[in-house]
Amino acid sequence: MALMLGGGGLVAANVYASASEGGWGGQGPEATGQVKSAGMATIDCPDVGTQLTKVPEAARADVDRELATLDQQIAAAYQQLQQSAPEIRQDPAAADGPIMNPLKDKRTATLDRVADAIGRTGDRPEGLDALAACTLRPAQSAPGDSASAESTPPADTQPPADNGQSAAPGQGGNGPVAADYADIKSVQPNVPQPAKGSDASTGSFTSECGVNANGLRNSDNVIVAPGVSNGAHHFHDYVGNQSNTAFASDDDLAKADTSCVDKGDKSTYYWPVVRLQNGKQEKDAGAPGGGTEGNAGEIVTPKQVTITFEGNPRGKVTAMPRLLRIITGDAKSFVNGPANANASWSCTGFEDRQLKDKYPLCPSGSDVVRTFRFQSCWDGRNTDSANHRTHVAFEGQDGACPQGFEPIPQLVQRIVYDVDAPSLNDGGKTVPLYAVDSFPEQQHKPVTDHGDFINVFDEGLMDQMVDCINSGRTCGPRGDDGGDKGGDEGGDNGGATANPGDGGNGGNGGDQGDGGKNGDDKGTAAPSDGGKPGDSATASNPAEPPRTDATVTPTGGTKHDGHGKGGKQDEPGSTAGPTETTKPAQAPKADRTTAPAEPTTAPTGKDTGTAEATVSASAPESTGAAAVPQTTPPPATGTEPQTSGGSLAETGAQLWPAAIGVLLAGSGLVMFLRARRLRY
DSSP: OHHHHHHHHHHHHHHHHHHHTTSGGGTOOOTTOOOSOOSSEEEEOOOHHHHEEEOOGGGHHHHHHHHHHHHHHHHHHHHHHHHTHHHHHHOGGGGIIIIIHHHHHHHHHHHHHHHHHHHTTSBOOSOGGGGOOOEEEEGGGSTTOOGGGOOOOOGGGOOOOOOSSOSOOSTTSSOOOGGGEEEGGGSOOOOOOOOOOTTOOOOEEEEOOOOOTTOOEESOOTTTSTTOTTOSSSOEEEEEBSOOSTTOOHHHHHHSOBSSSSTTBOOEEEEEOEEEOSSOOOTTTTSTTTGGGTOOSEEEOOSEEEEEEEOOSSSOOOOOOTTOEEEEEOTTHHHHOGGGOOEEEEETTOTTSOBSSSEEEOOTTOOEEEEEEOOOEEOSSOSOOTTSSTTEEOOOTTSOOOTTOEEOOEEEEEEEEOOOOOOGGGTTSSSOOEEEOOOGGGTTOGGGOEEEEEOOBOHHHHHHHHHHHHTTOEEETTEESSSOSSGGGGOOTTSOBOOTTSSSTTOBOOOTTOOOSSSOOOOOOOGGGTOOOOOOTTTTOTTSOOOOOSSSOOTTOOOOOOOOSSOOOOOTTOSOOTTOOOOOOOOOOOOOOOBOOOOOEEEEOOOOOOSBOEEOOSOTTSOOOOSEEEEOSSOOBBOOOOOOSOOHHHHHHHTHHHHHHHHHHHHHHHHHHHHHHHHO
């Protein structure tokens, strides 16, 4: 009897444990698909804003305010979800009464106000109430996340075993996680270059606007949520226009100061800040958009920001209209799906390899680079649209704009950060994790990265830009086509002035591994700048062959056209901030494995400007309810679905205690039967 009971208990215990392993949060999903753990659960709501493709102009202010209210409701519900995590971990249905059902009721009332606002000046839309319901889902099953398709990292990069409490190690308690990172050296080159036609516009125009060393930041979004404080629910870095708040009017932007060297560029350039999850309490630690919404840690000032406008491979570009607004990427793509995702992540020396849904792990001496390639086709009429997307489009894979759209200069933002590859094996305790700010429920996923732009160029300067690009010249505030194209190519906004002739005429002192491409651009940075002596362009990655494609700015920085008479002094405001200290020597990092992702496309279309409201009935994953196909720029890589275990051999190895239990129970039964026969 003892053998039977002991063996049976061993079988039951082992089978129960095996059933619990490998599930999300360590507890696995039920047959209904509901989550067993709320450690990394998120709230997935249909993104109403992207589906309202046509809203009467007179109703847009009211509609924008109501859309911002929807975001506030989701943020509050997500915070409530985090606070209720232990209860919901035991019973997922426990979220319905206090969180999910009230959220639906609030959204229903808000959507009714949206319909009323539109109906006052146009046709009242039908079916908005179908967008009210939200779902509670684990992060691994969200359409914008590929964590469930991850290959297992090598032992030196594996996160600690999940005990249901460590799923979200970020300082704000909502990510990032180890699966959000990939070794850039394991990514294959993936940046295509469309063939240039005979009428291509091959020039470029650079605007130097600093790195936001003065710390102009807020959690507003004047494009998406004008007139709403904390409309972004995360903090933005701003360069260029210095009057960026949710309440800035077009006139305020036109009269504002600018951080750009050429004062004719008062444009607004902004993007979510990058933070180190190192325990530091910034001044926004207790503020909306900051620590109270899961955006915590030390804000990192960029080491370099390059703003370039490029041409079209098929034809000449036309001037951007003044006050044109463009958003690239999707701040909600973790739950929306990646259709509109468009930020790319890479490392200096590896910029022919781009990631969309992973943060890069860069080798020693290489810096993190995030790149935004904005939409470069305009509908010819509107400076904005109801969903802030359908008035612009991406060029196709052949470089041509969709029918009804015309090419405009393509804004390319390249932002460099001096951050070390985090230590994933201990959850970032040794070397902190880094991540972008995000809406709370988006959990700091890299796929949610995005950039925003408002064109406030003087008309004359815009005309110069167009002429420069169409005539094939390389221009900027330092001069026009005829200066330093060699040594200054590797210059950095945070470096010090170089002597004439060191790698070119008057080139900047590049950062470590980011020197000029021609010769050794050996400008020596002052200690307060946080810069480093520039080496040759191959220093950051000696094994890498020289890059030949022109779709990504060269490793060291952008070209400048200064005439090369004496050293070129960096613009004011580009001095490295207190976080930009020289990196200590770093041991080489072990290789990790990732595979290229599939190309993605994003839909777009034209805003007809008519006084009617159109609502897309598509699911949340199809967020861009528009008619014209919108091809996403060069695709980034991620990880293709791969299994990390689960073979028959592994299953047998995991269940061997159960097998022994079966043998013990069987032996006990045989002995029991023999004893009975001997007794009788």
